[in-house]
Amino acid sequence: MAKIRIPTPLRAYTDGASDIDVSGNTVGEALGNLVDQHPDLRLHLFQDDELRSFVNIFIGDEDIRFMQGLDTEIEAGDSLRIIPSIAGGSACN
Amino acid sequence: MNVSLSSDLQSRIFEQMEASYPNEGGGFLLGDLRAGLITIQDVIQVENTFAAAEQYHRYAMKPQDWLRLEDEADERGLSLVGYYHSHPDSPAIPSEYDREHALPNFVYAITSVMMAKATDMRVWRLRADRSAFDGGELIIN
Secondary structure: OEEEEHHHHHHHHHHOOOOEEEEEEEEEHHHHHHHHHHHHHHHHHEEEEEEEOOOEEOOOOOEHHHOOOHHEOOOOOOOEEEEEOOOOEEEOO | OEEEOOHHHHHHHHHHHHHHHHOOOOEEEEEEEEEOEEEEEEEEEEOOOHHHOOOOEEEEOOOHHHHOOOOOHOOOOOEEEEEEEEEEEOOOOOOOOHHHOOOEEOEEEEEEEEOOEEEEEEEEEOOOOOEEEEEEEEEEE
16 A cells, blocks of 8 residues: 545545555556545546646655656555645736 | 734735735745634745746746645644735736636635735635635734
């Protein structure tokens, strides 16, 4: 089992838990297992089947976008972390 | 949603946002939630990392800033309860860009900065279905 740390605002969808044990051999499988356990997370993590642009997954200090993305292999005991990229802006063009 | 913010912390945000003008500025809100009231205990400015030419209407943080501040909040017994940013020469109303990049259960405090002067601050929260923001009550004390 690997572990995924949930960002504070999304812990409302994990009954307040900050860390969730997940199964899977890749990051994608682990996230799939996470949203199977906590389905209300899906809307905020994925748009269609892709990670939302502001959702980053780190393994340790490494961003999976600079690895093999959702196909990045993980091992039992790995610690993953969901980290939002905060962004905003006015309607001014 | 009710959000309590001291006048000192609001002044600090206004000073930061005015200093960032004509670009957008922003940072994190640290605090706690008790009995339905979100109390802001600290505000921490974070560098705008959006492309320089777009900073007049865009603001972004590095994911590492989230990681660092979330850990700091935990160590201080606080929570990351929201984030603030400015809308230079625009109203303190969330844009479509804000909505697309927003998280639920998180306070979005937007400051309107008109002609280099902070004129209005409003607080918002994304609906659980991501369809829109709802305004909250900001209590300055």
